[in-house]
Amino acid sequence: MARQTIPDLLPGTLDLLILRTLQTQTLHGWAISERIQQISQDVLQINQGSLYPALHRLEHQSWIEAEWAVSELGRRAKYYRLTPAGRRQLALEAGEWERMTTAIGRVMKLA
Amino acid sequence: MNRRDLFLRVRALIARRHVERELDEELSFHVERETQKHIAAGLSPADARARALARFGPVPLAADQCRDARGVSVVDDVIRDVLYAFRTFRRAPLAAFTIVATVALGLGLVATVFTVYNFVLFRVDAVRNPAELYAVQMEQRTAPGEEPDVVFTRRAYDALRRETNVFSDTFAMSDYAGRVGGRLVRGSLVTGNFFQALGVHTTLGRPLLAEDDEGAGRPVMVLSHTGWRKLFDRDPAVIGRRVMMEGAPYEIVGVMPDGFRGLGVTSSDFWAPLARAGRLGADVAVRADDNWLVVIGRLKPEMSREAATAALAVWASGQTTFARIPGSQILVTLIPRQGTLPLDNTGALLLFSPAFFAFGLILMIGCANVGNLLLARGVSRQREIGIRLSLGASRRRIVRQLLTESLLLALAAAACGVAVSQLFLQGALYAAVTTIPPDFAEFASMLNLAVPGWDWRVLAFLVAGAIVSTMCFGLAPALRVTRLDLVQTMRGELSRDVHPHRARRALIAVQVGASALLLICAAIFLRGAIAAATTDPGVRTSDTVRVSLEIETQRDALLQALRLDPLVAVVAASSRTGHGVIETPASPAQTSVAPTRTSVEQLAVSSEYFDVLGLPLVSGRGFTQAERTAEAGVVVVSETIARQLWPNGGGVGQVVRFEATPSTPAAAPPPSPRMMTVVGIVRDPGSNSGMSFRGVYLPTGPESPGTWLMLRVRGNPEEARRALLERLTGLDPAFGILTLRSATRMQAYVLRIAFWVAAVLGGLALALTVSGLFSVLSYLIEQQAKEIGVRMALGATTKHVAELVLSQSLRPVGIGLAAGGALAAAAATVLMATPAASEIGGSVDVLDPVAYAASALVIAAASLIAVSIPTLRAAHLDPIATLRND
Numbered sequence: 001m002a003r004q005t006i007p008d009l010l011p012g013t014l015d016l017l018i019l020r021t022l023q024t025q026t027l028h029g030w031a032i033s034e035r036i037q038q039i040s041q042d043v044l045q046i047n048q049g050s051l052y053p054a055l056h057r058l059e060h061q062s063w064i065e066a067e068w069a070v071s072e073l074g075r076r077a078k079y080y081r082l083t084p085a086g087r088r089q090l091a092l093e094a095g096e097w098e099r100m101t102t103a104i105g106r107v108m109k110l111a
Numbered sequence: 112m113n114r115r116d117l118f119l120r121v122r123a124l125i126a127r128r129h130v131e132r133e134l135d136e137e138l139s140f141h142v143e144r145e146t147q148k149h150i151a152a153g154l155s156p157a158d159a160r161a162r163a164l165a166r167f168g169p170v171p172l173a174a175d176q177c178r179d180a181r182g183v184s185v186v187d188d189v190i191r192d193v194l195y196a197f198r199t200f201r202r203a204p205l206a207a208f209t210i211v212a213t214v215a216l217g218l219g220l221v222a223t224v225f226t227v228y229n230f231v232l233f234r235v236d237a238v239r240n241p242a243e244l245y246a247v248q249m250e251q252r253t254a255p256g257e258e259p260d261v262v263f264t265r266r267a268y269d270a271l272r273r274e275t276n277v278f279s280d281t282f283a284m285s286d287y288a289g290r291v292g293g294r295l296v297r298g299s300l301v302t303g304n305f306f307q308a309l310g311v312h313t314t315l316g317r318p319l320l321a322e323d324d325e326g327a328g329r330p331v332m333v334l335s336h337t338g339w340r341k342l343f344d345r346d347p348a349v350i351g352r353r354v355m356m357e358g359a360p361y362e363i364v365g366v367m368p369d370g371f372r373g374l375g376v377t378s379s380d381f382w383a384p385l386a387r388a389g390r391l392g393a394d395v396a397v398r399a400d401d402n403w404l405v406v407i408g409r410l411k412p413e414m415s416r417e418a419a420t421a422a423l424a425v426w427a428s429g430q431t432t433f434a435r436i437p438g439s440q441i442l443v444t445l446i447p448r449q450g451t452l453p454l455d456n457t458g459a460l461l462l463f464s465p466a467f468f469a470f471g472l473i474l475m476i477g478c479a480n481v482g483n484l485l486l487a488r489g490v491s492r493q494r495e496i497g498i499r500l501s502l503g504a505s506r507r508r509i510v511r512q513l514l515t516e517s518l519l520l521a522l523a524a525a526a527c528g529v530a531v532s533q534l535f536l537q538g539a540l541y542a543a544v545t546t547i548p549p550d551f552a553e554f555a556s557m558l559n560l561a562v563p564g565w566d567w568r569v570l571a572f573l574v575a576g577a578i579v580s581t582m583c584f585g586l587a588p589a590l591r592v593t594r595l596d597l598v599q600t601m602r603g604e605l606s607r608d609v610h611p612h613r614a615r616r617a618l619i620a621v622q623v624g625a626s627a628l629l630l631i632c633a634a635i636f637l638r639g640a641i642a643a644a645t646t647d648p649g650v651r652t653s654d655t656v657r658v659s660l661e662i663e664t665q666r667d668a669l670l671q672a673l674r675l676d677p678l679v680a681v682v683a684a685s686s687r688t689g690h691g692v693i694e695t696p697a698s699p700a701q702t703s704v705a706p707t708r709t710s711v712e713q714l715a716v717s718s719e720y721f722d723v724l725g726l727p728l729v730s731g732r733g734f735t736q737a738e739r740t741a742e743a744g745v746v747v748v749s750e751t752i753a754r755q756l757w758p759n760g761g762g763v764g765q766v767v768r769f770e771a772t773p774s775t776p777a778a779a780p781p782p783s784p785r786m787m788t789v790v791g792i793v794r795d796p797g798s799n800s801g802m803s804f805r806g807v808y809l810p811t812g813p814e815s816p817g818t819w820l821m822l823r824v825r826g827n828p829e830e831a832r833r834a835l836l837e838r839l840t841g842l843d844p845a846f847g848i849l850t851l852r853s854a855t856r857m858q859a860y861v862l863r864i865a866f867w868v869a870a871v872l873g874g875l876a877l878a879l880t881v882s883g884l885f886s887v888l889s890y891l892i893e894q895q896a897k898e899i900g901v902r903m904a905l906g907a908t909t910k911h912v913a914e915l916v917l918s919q920s921l922r923p924v925g926i927g928l929a930a931g932g933a934l935a936a937a938a939a940t941v942l943m944a945t946p947a948a949s950e951i952g953g954s955v956d957v958l959d960p961v962a963y964a965a966s967a968l969v970i971a972a973a974s975l976i977a978v979s980i981p982t983l984r985a986a987h988l989d990p991i992a993t994l995r996n997d
Binding site for chain 1: 113140143166
């Protein structure tokens, strides 16, 4: 199976994946990309260059907030955390995603 | 944009370095973490790092995208553009200076007009909600076109205040001029609520109060800042001091702040209670009942102007408090008084548009020059712009940067424009005051003329003007010079023909046309001024002096003094002009002539009038000593009117029906129409005499109230005027005296002012045009040096070359001249079709061929000089040097 970089998926998917990844834990940028890759069993590989602009954009929208903390390497890293507003946004987008995939699934099965 | 977003943006702007460091750290951490992962998987550190970087992609690009997410890149770009622009200015300071100076001149001139407009139209005084103020004007219509004003009396004002409900407050005022300590002063007599209604406060003492205006009124006054300076030299202890005015002491109770002018264009010297009007003899009629008042109300917020007008019309039609013409219909108009002129916005714009246009032409010519300059500079900046384009800057980005440069220069010019406009206004006022005819000098000083200052509206206007002019002179060159062939530019081949010659020629034609328009105006005014000063006014001005009384009760004493004065040879009288309708009845003796009805001006004159003014009788006789009132049943008719009424000649001995239309309160009760015998026909006075009267003369005498006295004096009229002024001031402190010679000069004076304004503008326009022509042509020749060199090498003579260059440049000059002349003639024709034509036509000839020819000649000569220098340079090019150079 060919690896997919995320921008090839539906637009807005990267934001959704970042929000979902941050739902349960606080992570820095590299960990977010690793986690997505792991969970998707290497199917989804984030274009790392576009990860950070996306993180900054989400931060500007107050959906996530950042905090500097000491990382596993022993040097400072920027950790991101979901805000209450981000949590609401995630619920909204996840529901939307659910509806969309269900619809596509139906079409694929029945059409 | 939420609060968090705003915080992050502001932080990115203020703590830029800190934010940048954080971004750097975040990205480098990612790469290092990825490298660690690969090392852990067994790669060498170098390989691991290379792999991590490859996976990440270009780091600067990601950083840039993060900056974009911050949304401050626009601000960043602007800051960078501004800094870049300053570096460019430092490299070419002369070009920057030229542009700023040219645009500052143009913007400053337009701002001059706007400053006056602003001063006249917007109440910069601290008046509360000036937009609510309306003056009530009433007219009574007797016939279409016959609508004399209703004279507002104090009683009518009181009734309006009591009985109507459209204004939240209403006040009345009346102008007054008199002498205090020998100085002519101007004041307003106002109702006690004047200051409260306007919402203004004194700096010293108290304002006038309602109690001051009760009964016969208290003798108190509030000084304006101007009056305070004029009469008391800004003495801070002025409150409680007294001034003598017409024999009564007036106590100073308050002083208004500097900015408050009252409701006029220029400041009053003082305000006194309107109830004092009876004592002050403010107008012909001294009874308080008959005072001519301006009534101004503050419209209630919930009232519309239409509803208020309707309510007032209903009220007015039931009124008996003012003199009514039976059977007339009362028309009420509410005139906005938010500005100092009773005009609404469209009227004001219409009034000022010729000035805005004329002064704007200079700005336009200046912008054309700057546009040309920027185009020429664009060629020398091609390499710089080419490099930036090939390094990946977008064209839009470079255009924006070039426009930022232009806008910065224009804004600097706008700042200088404030100074230019103030200088221009001060110069104009100084010139106007120092050249005014002496009889008017004192009157002019009473007007308290001052240069209007600038305020935030002028600044806002200038900033808007700077933006508009940037678009005019900067946009086209910026678009033009960024349209480059990159490959050629990088090879160092600068394209020479960045701008097509056609556009340059069009610019020259427009400039020349605008200069022609202004210079033609100047020439027309100058010719008018010369004509007014030199042609025979048709009346005797050499020894005639006009006296106007202000206090009627002193008339007999004044007349007595004049008759006994050795300087005075003859005393004649004439009343102020009114209107009437003259009708020749169809008489059985003249069946061929249909009855004619003509509306004419009327002037009541005494028997000596025609002699004093030197108006010869064409036929018949003048009035006799015995004929002193309209009761005498005789009239004298102007030549023009006589020709209208009796085209076949004759007229003397005819009987006409004459009906006067009342215009002044003195004329009430309205005279009934009467039959009059025409006893004489008199020559018309010249149109430049300042008394261009055509109509019907009725008999009167110097004793009749309301008449002006016309004196024949012995010796120099100006000296006689001064002597009489000194001798008679004791009798009537406010009387006016004027030599007829300067009355005729006044017209020449006004035309001379108009000439100087047009001449200064025309001169500036010509100077800008000529310098533009010169630099454009020099530049073109530099560009064409190669072509000229080839031609010369192939055998062209200097004459050929000169012809080539001249034909290139003189054609647009010719086109511009023709267009400017045609435009002026078209404007003149349109102007003569408006009602203003009779006023203008009397003093200037708008289609004067000499004026057109002279200005065309001046422009042609100036252009020829400007063109000849570059042409000579071209003709003397050394073809070998030119060709080798390239």
